Amino acid sequence: xxxxxxxxxxxxxxxxxxxxxxxxxxxxxxxxxxxxxxxxxxxxxxxxxxxxxxxxxxxxxxxxxxxxxxxxxxxxxxxxxxxxxxxxxxxxxxxxxxxxxxxxxxxxxxxxxxxxxxxxxxxxxxxxxxxxxxxxxxxxxxxxxxxxxxxxxxxxxxxxxxxxxxxxxxxxxxxxxxxxxxxxxxxxxxxxxxxxxxxxxxxxxxxxxxxxxxxxxxxxxxxxxxxxxxxxxxxxxxxxxxxxxxxxxxxxxxxxxxxxxxxxxxxxxxxxxxxxxxxxxxxxxxxxxxxxxxxxxxxxxxxxxxxxxxxxxxxxxxxxxxxxxxxxxxxxxxxxxxxxxxxxxxxxxxxxxxxxxxxxxxxxxxxxxxxxxxxxxxxxxxxxxxxxxxxxxxxxxxxxxxxxxxxxxxxxxxxxxxxxxxxxxxxxxxxxxxxxxxxxxxxxxxxxxxxxxxxxxxxxxxxxxxxxxxxxxxxxxxxxxxxxxxxxxxxxxxxxxxxxxxxxxxxxxxxxxxxxxxxxxxxxxxxxxxxxxxxxxxxxx
Numbered sequence: 001x002x003x004x005x006x007x008x009x010x011x012x013x014x015x016x017x018x019x020x021x022x023x024x025x026x027x028x029x030x031x032x033x034x035x036x037x038x039x040x041x042x043x044x045x046x047x048x049x050x051x052x053x054x055x056x057x058x059x060x061x062x063x064x065x066x067x068x069x070x071x072x073x074x075x076x077x078x079x080x081x082x083x084x085x086x087x088x089x090x091x092x093x094x095x096x097x098x099x100x101x102x103x104x105x106x107x108x109x110x111x112x113x114x115x116x117x118x119x120x121x122x123x124x125x126x127x128x129x130x131x132x133x134x135x136x137x138x139x140x141x142x143x144x145x146x147x148x149x150x151x152x153x154x155x156x157x158x159x160x161x162x163x164x165x166x167x168x169x170x171x172x173x174x175x176x177x178x179x180x181x182x183x184x185x186x187x188x189x190x191x192x193x194x195x196x197x198x199x200x201x202x203x204x205x206x207x208x209x210x211x212x213x214x215x216x217x218x219x220x221x222x223x224x225x226x227x228x229x230x231x232x233x234x235x236x237x238x239x240x241x242x243x244x245x246x247x248x249x250x251x252x253x254x255x256x257x258x259x260x261x262x263x264x265x266x267x268x269x270x271x272x273x274x275x276x277x278x279x280x281x282x283x284x285x286x287x288x289x290x291x292x293x294x295x296x297x298x299x300x301x302x303x304x305x306x307x308x309x310x311x312x313x314x315x316x317x318x319x320x321x322x323x324x325x326x327x328x329x330x331x332x333x334x335x336x337x338x339x340x341x342x343x344x345x346x347x348x349x350x351x352x353x354x355x356x357x358x359x360x361x362x363x364x365x366x367x368x369x370x371x372x373x374x375x376x377x378x379x380x381x382x383x384x385x386x387x388x389x390x391x392x393x394x395x396x397x398x399x400x401x402x403x404x405x406x407x408x409x410x411x412x413x414x415x416x417x418x419x420x421x422x423x424x425x426x427x428x429x430x431x432x433x434x435x436x437x438x439x440x441x442x443x444x445x446x447x448x449x450x451x452x453x454x455x456x457x458x459x460x461x462x463x464x465x466x467x468x469x470x471x472x473x474x475x476x477x478x479x480x481x482x483x484x485x486x487x488x489x490x491x492x493x494x495x496x497x498x499x500x501x502x503x504x505x506x507x508x509x510x511x512x513x514x515x516x517x518x519x520x521x522x523x524x525x526x527x528x529x530x531x532x533x534x535x536x537x538x539x540x541x
Contacts, residue, residue, distance in 0.1 A: 001028050001124050003078050003104050006048070011116035012108065015080075018090055019098035019105040026077040026104065029199075031121045033114060037067060045075035048121060050114050052082045053090075061093055068097040078104040082112065128250075136201070139163065139258045153266065154179050156259075163255045167242040170263070174236040174344050185242050187214040188224075196225065202253060204228075204260050213244070223247065227256070229263050239263060278357070281306070285356040289316075289363065291412035299408055306354040308367035314411055315368070315375050316403040317346075318418035320361040321396045330395060332359045338392055345383045363418070365411070374405055377434055384432065393432070399425040402436040420447040427533040442527075455535050459528045466512060467532060473511070476504040478529040481522060 004024045006012060017024070029046030034055050043049075049071070059067065071079075079098065081090055090107060098105040108117075142163075151159075157168050161181045169180035178186055189212040196206035209224045222244035229237040239260060241248060248256070284302055286292075293299050303309035319342060321335050339362050343355060352367040368374060380400065387393065401421035403414035417437040424443050425435055440447070456464070467474045476494060480501065483489035487505075491498040505516075514521050 001121075001128075002026055003028065003048075003106075006078075006121060007106070009117075009120035011112060011120045012080075012106065014109065015112075016107045017104055018107050019095040020078070020101070020103045022099075023078065023102040023104045026102075028077050028121060029125065031118050039067070039074065039076075040070050043071065043074045043076060046077050048078045048080060049076055050080050050082070050117060052084050056094075064093055064097060068101055068103075071103065072101040076103060078106060080106045080108055080117065082108050082110055082114075084110045136254045136258070139255050153263070156262065156266065157181050160255060160259045164241065164248065164252045166244070166246070166248065166252075168259075169240040169242070171238045171240065172236055173238060174341060176348065182242070184215045185213055188212060189214060189219075193226075199250065199253070202257060204257065206256075208243075220244070225256070227260055229260055229267065237263070237267065281354075282356050282358075285354060285363070285365070288411055289356065289365075289415040296409070299411075303367075303408060306365075308352055308354050308365060309408075311352060311367040311369045311373075312407060313368050313374070313405050314408060314414060315366045315405055316411070316414045316418045317364040317366070317375060317380070318361060318401045318422060319364075320399050320422060322360075322399065324393075324395055324397055328395070335360055335396065338396065341387060341392055342383075345387065349379060349383060363415070371405070375402055377402070377436065380434055384434070388432065397430075397432050399429065399432075400434040401425060402434070404437050420444075423447065423534060427530070443530075455531055459531055460524055462512065463525065463528045466508075467528075470508070470511065473504055473508045474529075476501060477508050477525065480505055481516075481526055481529075485516065 002025050006028060007015065007017070007024075027046055028048055030044055031048045031050065032043065034049050034051035037055055037059075039049075056064070056067070081094075083089075090105065095105060097103075142159075153170055157170055157179060158181055160168050167180065167182040167185055169178055169182075169186065171178045180186055191210040191212065193207050193209045196208050198205070204227050206225055206227050209226055211222055211224055213220045213222055222242070225241040225243060225248060227239050229239055239256075241252075241256060284305070288299065288302050293302060300309065308314075319339075321338065323330055336359075339357055343357065343362060346355075346364060347353065350364075350366060354365045356363040356365075366375060380402075384398065384400070399422060401418040403417040403421075406414045421435055421437050421440060424440060424447075425433055429435075437444075476490070476496075479493050480487075480490040483493060487498040487501050490496075491501045494501065509515060516522060
């Protein structure tokens with residue numbers, strides 16, 4: 001109900017609109033009597049204020065300006081002033097402010113009782129609320145009956161369409177999929193958007209989009225109502241109601257409120273079921289990767305169940321996330337949405353794929369026939385770069401390892417390759433990096449060792465002794481060699497004066513009895529420095 005409708009009621013018969021006629025279509029949601037000026041503490045949006053002017057008559061012009069600014073901010077729909085002994089004529093300042101803020105100012109005679117006005121205003125509001133409440137439970141009952149039949153999302157959308165007589169669409173933005181009761185309405189050009197004012201029974205946040213529907217040669221302008229459907233901290237789904245040129249009303253919003261709740265419940269049910277299946281699949285893939293399937297038939301059965309058995313060759317990708325700031329106490333669950341986005345991107349790019357997902361990593365198993373279909377590092381870099389540009393890795397960075405091409409019996413071998421490649425990534429790279437097992441070169445020889453003692457045997461005894469006795473000198477030597485024996489570059493990396501670096505290098509040469517001109521000596525030291533890192537990493541597992 002709006003102000004124009006209220007003016008037709010019996011209690012306001014003979015009243016006059018003195019100012020603020022631009023606001024006659026203001027909606028009314030309640031009524032109150034002005035007895036004190038602290039309206040910011042009790043006034044509500046959409047209220048009509050009744051007053052005898054007693055609380056206002058001693059205010060200065062500046063105080064009136066401040067008061068009307070408050071009621072404009074609150075969203076008061078109208079002011080009704082009763083002419084009585086305190087005021088025989090409404091002051092021009094009040095008229096001026098009501099016109100300024102488009103607040104209808106209605107003058108009534110002293111014979112009119114507040115009670116009759118309040119009843120005339122509240123009765124239709126109460127009737128409407130009762131109607132909407134009944135409508136809400138009616139819709140809720142219908143949707144509950146529908147939910148018991150375990151419908152598909154598409155079936156639910158068609159039921160919603162019947163209730164509101166408008167087409168609806170359901171979008172999964174993460175996967176880029178859409179279900180619609182009218183697919184022709186999917187192609188739109190968005191011109192702008194605005195928030196939909198929430199009424200008291202609306203629990204979700206709605207936006208109205210101005211769009212052009214590109215459905216035919218003759219494009220058509222229209223509007224949509226959009227609402228995000230979030231569950232379990234995910235916010236990948238959106239429900240769209242195609243208003244086109246016919247805006248929805250309060251009754252329709254009753255249906256939409258229920259629809260969003262039931263879609264949330266449906267998504268939650270699907271999530272619970274998918275998590276159960278997901279865990280089962282994770283366990284099966286874990287057995288496959290870790291060589292816990294001893295019979296060839298068991299391997300074949302698992303690959304068939306995962307739908308990756310049609311091609312001859314397999315390749316693995318391991319993507320692991322790390323905190324940018326290791327001192328931050330971040331919840332590991334924050335990685336789940338990131339892994340989900342990565343998984344969805346890879347599923348769009350690659351076919352014939354299965355995956356295992358844990359708290360901080362995801363392993364993909366790809367199945368293919370020809371070398372041209374094997375993993376393309378450029379494609380992986382494009383996927384990850386797009387995610388980086390979307391600010392997905394604000395608190396994390398990734399390391400990606402890729403196995404060689406193997407046949408089904410050697411999938412555990414491919415798993416060891418990606419794990420071993422991660423060791424090299426952890427030792428020598430601390431930011432976003434992709435590395436394949438085939439690129440490891442001499443590191444493959446060391447990674448095949450199964451114990452720290454075996455790695456130690458590749459390090460000359462005099463270097464091991466030197467590292468033990470002079471760790472600072474060895475660190476300086478390593479940085480110096482990695483800097484192409486430049487004292488200036490090494491000093492910048494070590495935050496030392498070049499003379500200090502030169503002193504340390506001279507001392508190192510004397511102790512080890514070397515001149516750093518023999519390539520073989522340099523190679524021995526550089527290989528040893530890498531091996532010490534691998535050993536240190538194994539010790540801190």
